[in-house]
Amino acid sequence: MAVVSIDIGTTHCKAAKYLTDGKEIAVAVVRNDTRYDERGNQFYDAEQLFDRVLCAVKSVVEQQPENIDAVGITSMAETGLLIDRKTGEIKSHMIPWFDTRAESFVDRVKQTIDVYAHFVKTGLHPSYKYGLMKLLYLQETSPQLLENAVWLSAADYICWKLTGEFVTDHSLAARTYVYRVDTKQWDTDAMKLFGLSEELFPMVYDSGTKAGEVHKEASVQSGLSEGVPVAVCGHDHVCATVGANANTYRKVLDSIGTAESLVGTIPRFALGKSEYESGFHFGPHVLSGTFFWMGGVPASGGSVEWFRTQWTEEKAISYETLNEWLNEVPAEPTGIIYVPHLSGRGAPFPSANASAAFIGLKKKHKKQDIWKALLEGTAYELAVMKQAAEHLLNTTIIEMQSVGGGTKNAGWMQIKADVTGCFLSIPETKEAALFGAALTAGIGNGIYAGAEEISYLPVHKNQRVIEPEPKNHHRYTELLQRRYIPAAEIIRSIEQTGRET
Known part of the structure; x- marks a missing residue:
């Protein structure tokens, strides 16, 4: 049995392979080049990114003698772009999480909603990073781009390129600021408030579960077998908690x-005043039935x-x-x-x-x-x-x-x-997010029984410890x-x- 995982981040392109309790983990790290548009805004070239994914995946497939049983994808959380649902055309640049073009829309959002009530629903404090603010920027500067479009994170985009399916997972959906972590559903009321269509957002699947299969064209391009299950495994920091x-x-x-x-892991519960006042962010973990908290x-x-x-x-x-x-x-x-x-x-x-x-x-x-x-x-x-x-x-x-x-x-x-x-x-393990994505896809596709099994893997025993x-x-x-x-x-x-x- 073997799992290939892909991490869309800002590190160098490389491929590696681990052996975990008799199961193969082949991983590919893909680097983005930051570019600038005529306004000085930062962006990634989505087509270049996918070409690098294909290159990295080919490299791990070539060194993997056994059949690939699943593909898992993780990525930075708030980076996203618009794709035309009907034609598959890339409609916008891939906007990085750190690009500040949407900063002015934070105050607009604060004036429109009850920030605390929205935190209870989303687990988030207002920030230019989130998908809502990026979409409001695009809505104001190029409203035609939102027609027939779907907003995809970096991981969702790669999944779509491999499978043709517009999907995401709960941990990435939760970084848009229009996803309810209390009900695990899109916040349609917030969408209407800001004039956004429900069609702008993809279907949401449990992290690591099969979202689609490698289609014929992607199989030829990547070396992956046609029909291999592909999973969106979620937010890279959260996947890293699994890998580490x-x-x-x-x-x-x-x-x-x-x-x-x-980043910490806690049981899923209703958010309230103490969580809000802590300044931390909260959201669905990639492990079933749990939340994560995060500060930085x-x-x-x-x-x-x-x-x-x-x-x-x-x-x-x-x-x-x-x-x-x-x-x-x-x-x-x-x-x-x-x-x-x-x-x-x-x-x-x-x-x-x-x-x-x-x-x-x-x-x-x-x-x-x-x-x-x-x-x-x-x-x-x-x-x-x-x-x-x-x-x-x-x-x-x-x-x-x-x-x-x-x-x-x-x-x-x-x-x-x-x-x-x-x-x-x-x-x-040097690439904790990648390793965690592979394990998450392994759980979602029946290769591992669950979180308890992966916590006892031999690889977790070999650690360097620094004492105070x-x-x-x-x-x-x-x-x-x-x-x-x-x-x-x-x-x-x-x-x-x-x-x-």
Whole structure:
């Protein structure tokens, strides 16, 4: 038995293969190139994306001697495009989740709806990222594009190209801001309120279940056998919790990229005031009967990349040099506070307009100290988010399954462990979202019995664990409470004063 999974993200194209308890997992990672239109808006080329999917899938099929039993697809959540339902014509650019063209429509939405009541239905706080805002932008700038159209996420688009079916899963539908997580249905009342047709949205299937079959043309193009079941497996961060085996109250996923996401799994329940005030987002998990909660540090790895470009005009500082810098400073905390809000702020106080700051710099400090302080700041923000989640869930988070590019930086990972007091477990599997999509498709197509079976797979036993150093954790905890949290509150008050004046 074998499953092929496809991840539509921003990493490099590559293919790999894992053996899991006698079952083959072949995976393909597909990279997007960000382009710009005449207005400076960012977009992806959908046709180029599918060509790269075909290339990556061919690569894994060629190294896979057994028959492929299922295909699972995961992707970044809010990225989407319009397809003509009748002709199959691509009607709009594929708009990335991070493109801000729809930012002005957030205020319009806030003025039209009861934000809290809508949160109870959708699990979301208003943001330019979501499909509704992107559709309102297209409705105003090019209304003809919405005629006979369907809005598809990146994963949905690849599924359609392979099967001809317009479908999505609950976890991706829930990132449109017009999907009810309480009833698991499209919010037709909200659609009418904003003048959108129900036909704009695809059928919703359970994550990982068969949404269609590889058709003849796609079979010739990809090397997959005609008739192989294809499943939309859902939101990449949520799939990653499955791939990293991070699906309990006290063990959560820490996905470290340009943005850093903390993701947890909880039983499905009715959302209310405490969830709303937590600042977290909620939605249907890819595992049946569960929800996920999610918060983020929008510029975690982004802070690292920003710093790398500040000290030379020729090229960015190498990661090797930065790692050496950490060895040149004392092991204890720097005492400098970096508030990492270069790209806004996430839970528990979300704001797209938040600002970053360094506090406590002195003449004695060198660039090596500032570098370490920057890493400490991202860890402080993660600790604040962790504390908010613990308060909301009335539990203690003792372990984070850490995945993503940031796990390669051993110094940063130790700082994270010391600041948060958590054990950081780094799975052997390098592509947790891909692996989770394969497992989700495996469950949906009967290859695995369910979530309990996959939690005991041998691959989950081989992990690198980073333990917090008790003395440093004590020092960082004092700095977190006495300096970082008060500093962040002062910055928030300054931002509020600025908006009022």
